[in-house]
Amino acid sequence: MPAMQTPWNLDSGAFYIPSSSTFVYSVYASSPNDFGLFLFDAYRSVAMESKFMLRALELAKQGGGNVSPNPLVGAVIVKDGRIIGEGFHETYGGLHAERNALLDCRTRGESAAGADIYVTLEPCCHHGKQPPCTDALIEAGLRRVYVGSRDPNPLVSGKGIAILRSHGIEVEEQILREACDAMNVIFFHYIRTGLPFVLLKYAMSLDGKIACSNGASRWITGEQARRHVHETRNRYASIMVGINTVLADDPSLSCRIPGGRNPIRIVCDSGLRIPLHSALVQSASDIRTIIACCEAHSAEKRSALEQRGCEILVCGKAAQVDLAELFRRLGEKQIDSVLLEGGATLAWSALSLGLVNRVHAYIAPKLIGGVAAPSPLGGCGVKNPSDAFRLVKEKLSTLGSDLLLEGDLEVPFLSCGQDPTASQSRTESPSKRPANHSRKEVI
Numbered sequence: 516m517p518a519m520q521t522p523w524n525l526d527s528g529a530f531y532i533p534s535s536s537t538f539v540y541s542v543y544a545s546s547p548n549d550f551g552l553f554l555f556d557a558y559r560s561v562a563m564e565s566k567f568m569l570r571a572l573e574l575a576k577q578g579g580g581n582v583s584p585n586p587l588v589g590a591v592i593v594k595d596g597r598i599i600g601e602g603f604h605e606t607y608g609g610l611h612a613e614r615n616a617l618l619d620c621r622t623r624g625e626s627a628a629g630a631d632i633y634v635t636l637e638p639c640c641h642h643g644k645q646p647p648c649t650d651a652l653i654e655a656g657l658r659r660v661y662v663g664s665r666d667p668n669p670l671v672s673g674k675g676i677a678i679l680r681s682h683g684i685e686v687e688e689q690i691l692r693e694a695c696d697a698m699n700v701i702f703f704h705y706i707r708t709g710l711p712f713v714l715l716k717y718a719m720s721l722d723g724k725i726a727c728s729n730g731a732s733r734w735i736t737g738e739q740a741r742r743h744v745h746e747t748r749n750r751y752a753s754i755m756v757g758i759n760t761v762l763a764d765d766p767s768l769s770c771r772i773p774g775g776r777n778p779i780r781i782v783c784d785s786g787l788r789i790p791l792h793s794a795l796v797q798s799a800s801d802i803r804t805i806i807a808c809c810e811a812h813s814a815e816k817r818s819a820l821e822q823r824g825c826e827i828l829v830c831g832k833a834a835q836v837d838l839a840e841l842f843r844r845l846g847e848k849q850i851d852s853v854l855l856e857g858g859a860t861l862a863w864s865a866l867s868l869g870l871v872n873r874v875h876a877y878i879a880p881k882l883i884g885g886v887a888a889p890s891p892l893g894g895c896g897v898k899n900p901s902d903a904f905r906l907v908k909e910k911l912s913t914l915g916s917d918l919l920l921e922g923d924l925e926v927p928f929l930s931c932g933q934d935p936t937a938s939q940s941r942t943e944s945p946s947k948r949p950a951n952h953s954r955k956e957v958i
């Protein structure tokens with residue numbers, strides 16, 4: 516993987532063009548001509564746009580973990596090449612990035628009239644928890660708006676840009692769009708499908724074991740990899756495990772980084788087997804905890820769990836929790852993302868139903884062995900390597916002595932009931948996946 520390049524170096528007069536990685540020196544200055552001047556201006560303007568949008572992206576990132584189910588958005592107001600206001604969407608329900616940047620502008624004693632604003636996501640144009648950002652930009656007299664991503668929210672989706680243009684404000688789109696899109700992959704998925712974005716995470720030894728044959732699994736990976744997991748927990752709205760993992764490990768599933776935020780804990784536990792003395796139940800009055808179960812469960816146990824602060828979600832009449840229904844209900848509860856931490860049985864169920872969007876596999880340079888030692892995925896598996904679930908946009912990095920292989924599921928769907936040799940199965944609309952439903956306004 517090539518290291519990410521900074522697209523400009525204004526001090527040395529050298530520029531990268533982000534899309535082509537072409538490196539251009541402004542040496543033409545020693546033999547100027549019109550074309551050289553034109554090129555220089557073009558490169559400089561691309562570099563400036565990238566520079567300010569990168570700053571807006573940096574700002575947007577700071578809202579991570581606090582704005583769900585809203586998008587991460589950053590904004591930078593620029594006048595005469597100088598930043599005069601910055602802001603980001605800080606908390607769910609709070610001011611949007613554009614209004615925070617305008618506020619910052621006023622606090623600095625600057626006027627945004629005639630200035631440009633760089634915003635990572637199309638400004639909203641509807642009343643939600645906050646009034647439309649388009650109104651704020653028009654009132655402030657902005658001259659030009661640089662946009663990273665279009666907002667797929669049907670309430671916005673190009674309308675924000677159209678309103679700005681109709682008020683004589685110039686709009687430039689797709690500035691560092693790939694980076695802006697990547698930042699809001701969770702929001703885009705949630706707003707389009709109404710379902711949480713699901714990241715399957717597991718830690719395994721080099722021989723593919725997530726625990727020893729006696730069930731011991733602490734710790735397979737080292738300090739840095741575990742810290743990375745906690746950073747992910749801090750960004751995800753919820754974390755989910757199967758009941759066997761609770762019974763084997765008694766995890767707290769909390770986020771243990773300074774200033775971190777605990778995700779909502781979700782346990783798939785068809786028959787409410789979770790012990791009342793488990794760490795999850797004991798802390799349920801402090802950290803939101805959902806136990807998903809089936810209809811046939813003990814009313815007495817339910818009431819004992821509820822008294823201790825657990826939320827019980829009945830999903831399905833069958834013997835096991837109906838995952839498709841569970842994920843749909845979580846979406847309705849505005850839980851936009853799930854970090855699926857296993858174990859192998861639950862992971863396969865979710866993967867085979869096409870509910871997993873992304874995988875983080877932490878691989879430790881250790882060999883555990885043992886036929887009975889579990890691997891990351893249980894279930895029936897595919898019958899042929901060519902039918903395997905594939906990752907795309909994969910990336911490999913090192914975390915101390917461990918590796919992290921991450922990637923998106925190509926087309927997430929296959930169920931045990933389907934013929935895995937049917938190549939079309941990945942492209943057809945999966946019958947078991949929860950139906951998309953129109954999204955309620957979240958902003």
Ligand SMILES: NC(=O)c1ccc[n+]([C@@H]2O[C@H](COP(=O)([O-])OP(=O)(O)OC[C@H]3O[C@@H](n4cnc5c(N)ncnc54)[C@H](OP(=O)(O)O)[C@@H]3O)[C@@H](O)[C@H]2O)c1
Pocket residue numbers: 716717718719724725726730731732735756757758759760761763764783784785786788834835836837838856857858859860861862864865889893
């Ligand atoms: N290294 C790692 O990254 C890692 C991570 C997690 C776990 N682990 C290890 O994995 C082991 C546990 O894994 P496991 O595979 O035995 O169990 P699991 O996946 O943790 O739990 C499976 C159980 O969840 C319940 N469940 C409810 N609805 C389900 C559904 N729709 N699909 C699948 N399961 C559903 C079922 O029990 P009911 O029918 O009673 O509801 C099922 O038996 C432990 O040893 C743990 O230490 C390792």
